[in-house]
Amino acid sequence: MTLPRFLQIHSLSPYTAALLNRDDTGLAKRLPYGDVLRTRVSSQCLKRHWVQTDDPHSLTRIDGAEAAYRSRELVTRKVIDPLRGRFPEEVVNALEPEFQQAVYGDKGTTKTNRQTLLFGEPEIAWLARESERLAQEANGDADAVKKAAADWKKGFRANIKAMRDGATLPAGLKSALFGRMVTSDTDANITAPVHVAHAFTVHGEEAESDYFTAVDDLSEDEPGADTIQETELTSGLFYGYVVVDLPLLIENLSGDVEMAGAVLHNLIYLIAEVSPGAKLGSTAPYGRASLMLLEAGDRQPRTLAEAYRRPSKADTAAAVDAMKDHLRRLDDAYDTGEERQVMTLVDVELPGAKRGSLSVLANWAGTLPGALG
Amino acid sequence: MSHKWLVIRLESPLMAFGGVAVDQEGPTRDFPAASMLTGLMANALGLHWSDRAAHQALQDRLIFAVRREREPRGEGVVRDIQNVQLTKADQGWTTFGTPEGRGGASYNAPHRRTRHYLADQAVRVVLRFQPVELPPTLETLADALDRPARPLFIGRKPCLPSCRLMDGWVYGDTAHAALCSLSGPGTFRALWPTGEGPETDTSVERVIDLADIRNWRSGLHGGSRHVVEGRVKGVAVS
Numbered sequence: 001m002t003l004p005r006f007l008q009i010h011s012l013s014p015y016t017a018a019l020l021n022r023d024d025t026g027l028a029k030r031l032p033y034g035d036v037l038r039t040r041v042s043s044q045c046l047k048r049h050w051v052q053t054d055d056p057h058s059l060t061r062i063d064g065a066e067a068a069y070r071s072r073e074l075v076t077r078k079v080i081d082p083l084r085g086r087f088p089e090e091v092v093n094a095l096e097p098e099f100q101q102a103v104y105g106d107k108g109t110t111k112t113n114r115q116t117l118l119f120g121e122p123e124i125a126w127l128a129r130e131s132e133r134l135a136q137e138a139n140g141d142a143d144a145v146k147k148a149a150a151d152w153k154k155g156f157r158a159n160i161k162a163m164r165d166g167a168t169l170p171a172g173l174k175s176a177l178f179g180r181m182v183t184s185d186t187d188a189n190i191t192a193p194v195h196v197a198h199a200f201t202v203h204g205e206e207a208e209s210d211y212f213t214a215v216d217d218l219s220e221d222e223p224g225a226d227t228i229q230e231t232e233l234t235s236g237l238f239y240g241y242v243v244v245d246l247p248l249l250i251e252n253l254s255g256d257v258e259m260a261g262a263v264l265h266n267l268i269y270l271i272a273e274v275s276p277g278a279k280l281g282s283t284a285p286y287g288r289a290s291l292m293l294l295e296a297g298d299r300q301p302r303t304l305a306e307a308y309r310r311p312s313k314a315d316t317a318a319a320v321d322a323m324k325d326h327l328r329r330l331d332d333a334y335d336t337g338e339e340r341q342v343m344t345l346v347d348v349e350l351p352g353a354k355r356g357s358l359s360v361l362a363n364w365a366g367t368l369p370g371a372l373g
Numbered sequence: 374m375s376h377k378w379l380v381i382r383l384e385s386p387l388m389a390f391g392g393v394a395v396d397q398e399g400p401t402r403d404f405p406a407a408s409m410l411t412g413l414m415a416n417a418l419g420l421h422w423s424d425r426a427a428h429q430a431l432q433d434r435l436i437f438a439v440r441r442e443r444e445p446r447g448e449g450v451v452r453d454i455q456n457v458q459l460t461k462a463d464q465g466w467t468t469f470g471t472p473e474g475r476g477g478a479s480y481n482a483p484h485r486r487t488r489h490y491l492a493d494q495a496v497r498v499v500l501r502f503q504p505v506e507l508p509p510t511l512e513t514l515a516d517a518l519d520r521p522a523r524p525l526f527i528g529r530k531p532c533l534p535s536c537r538l539m540d541g542w543v544y545g546d547t548a549h550a551a552l553c554s555l556s557g558p559g560t561f562r563a564l565w566p567t568g569e570g571p572e573t574d575t576s577v578e579r580v581i582d583l584a585d586i587r588n589w590r591s592g593l594h595g596g597s598r599h600v601v602e603g604r605v606k607g608v609a610v611s
């Protein structure tokens with residue numbers, strides 16, 4: 001059994017008569033592929049909708065309170081405990097409440113009063129470095145370290161508040177999944193464990209220029225339209241591809257394997273059910289994926305886009321057939337041994353893939369962080 | 374002296390090879406930058422970006438040449454428009470101790486920028502390390518490409534590869550010779566460093582001063598190297 005370090009999520013999602021993602025000219029984004037122009041939905045558009053949605057499986061619905069009980073001990077375990085044995089007990093004991101309060105607020109000295117904060121490696125590393133520096137400079141004097149720590153807390157109040165704001169749920173989840181960057185300080189950056197490819201239609205673009213007018217019904221004297229415009233409407237079966245780096249996701253969630261599982265479970269639903277669409281009122285661009293294929297393994301992840309280099313018919317059965325053939329050829333050539341599960345609306349067998357409903361797939365995805373051991 | 378070269382195939386619906394970026398336009402050249410390949414290798418090997426010396430060592434040891442496998446019918450470049458909603462209150466903590474903010478400018482409209490991608494193209498890279506025996510070796514890199522520490526991407530995170538990167542081994546005295554031992558019909562546009570192939574014969578189109586190396590210690594690109602752009606023939610497959 002290969003370690004499930006990477007989770008690859010392939011999807012086929014149909015949208016009809018919509019304008020999901022526009023460029024600066026107001027037309028649908030496009031991609032030339034196999035010498036045929038496809039309609040495209042950009043990576044950033046997909047990510048934004050998955051993060052912003054108010055869906056039952058949105059990231060904001062992941063309750064951190066119980067699942068991340070361990071994250072309330074981060075300062076204790078990762079900042080204060082490493083000092084024990086290396087510095088006098090009184091010094092470390094004088095440092096601890098100052099750091100707990102700095103990070104969790106004035107009531108932060110008791111665990112039950114602490115909120116859930118999602119710190120990644122950069123935050124922990126900086127706090128650990130600062131506590132070590134203060135312990136060292138104290139030279140064994142507990143009173144001196146208490147004063148130094150109080151000064152530190154005051155001096156860095158704004159910075160620690162910025163850190164706390166960024167780590168509180170659900171903002172912390174967004175950064176843990178999709179990264180965060182500060183231009184002046186690469187050491188404070190969070191690397192995104194989720195890679196989202198630009199989605200594109202498996203067939204050539206099907207676009208229509210919709211000529212429309214807006215008429216003022218209350219105007220009795222002027223005939224004709226008040227405005228005449230054109231907008232594009234596209235229909236498409238979009239192939240989507242996402243890779244999740246599981247060890248990095250767990251690291252970004254302060255080592256919380258259960259929360260990583262909850263996040264992956266919800267992410268499967270978000271990818272399958274949340275529309276990346278705009279123009280909600282005029283096009284109702286809502287749908288559900290016709291196929292979700294999950295692959296868990298440790299070999300170099302690869303998109304199945306090549307299955308659609310020669311455009312398939314704009315039809316789920318044809319698209320799944322093309323995916324099946326390409327996957328079989330890849331398996332024959334490379335035998336990479338991923339474990340696969342698939343949810344599909346058509347009765348086509350994908351090589352090595354166990355078939356199930358979306359909830360079965362989402363639950364399986366939720367168990368993968370735990371399987372990394 | 375015949376060297377062993379690792380062949381890497383880079384292919385994806387969208388790829389970004391890097392280029393000199395001014396302001397909010399993120400261009401891409403049609404051959405991968407040395408810094409981009411260094412980052413790709415570092416990602417496969419599991420280096421952290423703070424391992425600046427290790428990145429620098431990888432780039433310093435890298436000798437590579439590139440062959441374009443496929444020419445697009447049209448321009449082959451997608452200019453992706455990206456809009457970022459910024460607010461005055463955005464803040465990020467720093468390891469310096471003071472949070473970084475927006476500096477009080479007005480943010481009524483989103484920040485708009487463009488990122489260029491190569492659409493539906495493919496290249497093959499032949500590369501080796503000099504000195505040969507220092508870690509990581511070429512064999513270690515080949516294994517890391519197949520079982521990478523993190524998912525591999527070609528230039529930008531959405532650019533996920535559509536095929537296995539690790540594409541075999543070839544032998545040759547120079548990078549150009551290694552390129553010429555790759556199979557395929559016809560002639561291909563190619564790039565090789567000066568000193569690793571011809572510089573003046575009819576296969577050469579131009580010799581340029583290419584600014585594609587990064588000073589990993591400072592984090593900024595700096596300096597340039599001489600490269601030759603030209604054409605190579607593929608070995609006929611029987």
